[in-house]
Structure formats: C-alpha cells, structure tokens
Amino acid sequence: MDARQTSEQATAPVTTTDRRSDREVVVTRTFNAPARIVFEAWTTPELIMKWWTPASFGITFISCEADVRTGGNYRFVMGHPSFDQPMAFFGKYIEVVPNKRIVWTNEEGDGSVTTVTFEEKDGKTHLVLSDVYPDKAALDEAMASGGIGGFPEQFNQLDTLLKSSN
Amino acid sequence: MVQFYHPPRFDTSFAAISDATRRGVLEQLGRADASITELAKRFDMTLTGMKKHVSVLEQAGFVTTQKIGRVRTCSLGGRGLDEEAAWIERYRQMWAARFAELDKIVEQLKQKEESDGRKADK
Numbered sequence: 353m354d355a356r357q358t359s360e361q362a363t364a365p366v367t368t369t370d371r372r373s374d375r376e377v378v379v380t381r382t383f384n385a386p387a388r389i390v391f392e393a394w395t396t397p398e399l400i401m402k403w404w405t406p407a408s409f410g411i412t413f414i415s416c417e418a419d420v421r422t423g424g425n426y427r428f429v430m431g432h433p434s435f436d437q438p439m440a441f442f443g444k445y446i447e448v449v450p451n452k453r454i455v456w457t458n459e460e461g462d463g464s465v466t467t468v469t470f471e472e473k474d475g476k477t478h479l480v481l482s483d484v485y486p487d488k489a490a491l492d493e494a495m496a497s498g499g500i501g502g503f504p505e506q507f508n509q510l511d512t513l514l515k516s517s518n
Numbered sequence: 519m520v521q522f523y524h525p526p527r528f529d530t531s532f533a534a535i536s537d538a539t540r541r542g543v544l545e546q547l548g549r550a551d552a553s554i555t556e557l558a559k560r561f562d563m564t565l566t567g568m569k570k571h572v573s574v575l576e577q578a579g580f581v582t583t584q585k586i587g588r589v590r591t592c593s594l595g596g597r598g599l600d601e602e603a604a605w606i607e608r609y610r611q612m613w614a615a616r617f618a619e620l621d622k623i624v625e626q627l628k629q630k631e632e633s634d635g636r637k638a639d640k
Binding site: 365367368369370371377379381383384385389390392393399402403404406408409481494495 | 602605606607609610612613614615616617618619620621622623624625627628631
C-alpha cells in the first residue's frame with residue numbers, strides 16, 4: 353500500500369476533464385469528506401437542488417424528483433428567465449451501489465449514460481464521472497450543439513413534444 | 519444532463535445561424551466548398567449581401583475563407599479541434615461550478631455529522 357500522501361489537497365481542489373475516447377468524456381474531482389457524505393449529497397433531492405444549478409448558470413430548479421436506487425427514475429425540471437417553457441431532464445438509475453457508484457441514463461437528449469464513482473481514501477473522496485455516448489457521432493453532435501447552445505435544442509424538442517401531444 | 523451550461527459564444531453563434539440564408543449556406547458548404555460568387559448566385563443575392571452573410575459565419579467560426587487569385591473560397595469549419603477543446607473546457611467549468619457548491623453542502627453535512635456524533639457521545 354502506498355501510504356504516503358502528498359499535501360496537494362491543501363490547495364484549491366482541481367476539476368479535470370478529459371475526452372477518453374470517441375464517445376466518452378471523464379470528469380474527476382476530490383472532496384474533503386468521506387464517500388457516504390458525498391453520496392448523500394448526490395442522492396437526496398433537497399440537497400441536489402442546492403448544488404446542481406449554481407447561480408452562475410442562470411437556471412433554477414422548479415422541481416427535483418430522484419428515486420436513487422437501481423431501476424428508479426429521476427426528473428429534474430428547470431427554468432431559465434429567457435425561456436417561457438421549463439425544461440426537463442430525466443432518465444433512469446441503472447445501477448446504484450450506496451456510497452460507491454451511481455449509473456443513470458440521460459433520456460431527454462443524446463442518449464448518453466453517466467457513471468459516477470466515489471472512491472474513499474483517508475477520509476477524502478475521489479469522484480470520477482464518465483459520460484458515455486452511444487457513438488462518436490452523438491458526442492460530436494453534443495459538442496457541436498454545445499457550441500451553439502443546448503437551450504434552443506432542448507426547447508425545440510419540447511415544442512415538438514407539445515405539438516404532437518395536442 | 520449535460521446540455522445546459524452557458525456557452526460563452528452563444529450569442530455570436532446563435533445570431534449566425536438564426537438566419538435562414540446563412541443556414542442554407544452552411545448546408546451548401548457541408549456538401550462542397552464554394553466561392554462567394556457561386557453562393558450569391560445560388561441564393562439569388564448580390565455579391566455584397568452574400569459577403570456580409572459569409573463574414574457573420576466566419577466571425578462565429580462556422581466558416582473559413584481563403585482567397586486564391588480573385589476568387590474567395592468558403593469552407594465549413596475553422597472550429598475543428600479548437601471547438602472540441604472549447605467544449606471540454608466549458609464542460610469542465612460547468613462541473614467545477616457545481617462542485618464548488620457541492621463542497622459547501624458536503625461541509626455542512628460533515629459538520630452536522632460531527633455535532634450529532636458529539637451529542638450521541640454525551
């Protein structure tokens with residue numbers, strides 16, 4: 353076991369992102385708390401609402417439902433001042449291992465699957481989040497639409513949905 | 519849940535593609551490079567009008583142009599790898615912003631756990 357710890361955690365925590373492959377993007381970050389606490393913040397709707405949409409995004413939660421267990425569903429509904437319709441992000445938790453791992457689908461858009469793992473060491477938690485897209489084209493498209501704003505696309509989808517249900 | 523962070527170039531980019539002619543030009547260039555004269559003819563516009571549209575697309579990074587002799591040829595792109603790097607960076611910023619908030623929640627939970635623990639010890 354490598355017990356020697358560097359003191360780099362004393363500085364501001366670093367968030368890294370990396371395109372691992374044609375269809376995968378990975379984010380990492382270390383938190384100064386045991387995994388059970390970080391997990392709690394990821395799985396309790398009232399807590400998710402406090403951190404998932406920082407003020408700088410200009411987006412606010414309208415509602416947050418999250419049944420965080422294997423097979424459970426989530427639905428995050430959010431609003432933004434420049435759009436008159438709310439937008440919904442939803443999907444299913446495909447795998448939930450308490451304090452270790454959460455896997456969910458993103459069904460509102462590109463069909464990506466997100467896996468987040470919590471690895472505890474010496475009272476700190478190393479978090480790895482991976483977004484895997486169905487194929488290269490899907491990730492390329494997410495990148496392209498990210499460049500021109502995901503909002504209009506979301507709203508187009510919503511408009512289509514509303515029209516077809518009327 | 520990845521789609522809704524703030525793209526800094528949103529305004530320029532969105533303005534660029536909000537126009538039907540410019541979207542048409544992008545589609546056209548997706549099939550093949552074309553000169554401004556060819557584009558003007560195809561979209562039944564003056565050369566000056568088409569130059570303006572191309573310049574908007576160029577500023578937003580959707581199109582690059584190259585002048586060879588007297589002909590200015592337009593191609594799609596210019597964003598290429600830079601665009602991917604920019605996307606990754608925005609993605610990182612989105613998560614970094616979330617995680618900064620998450621730090622606060624985590625700290626509160628830790629303190630609560632510690633004070634609950636102390637109460638339980640008494």
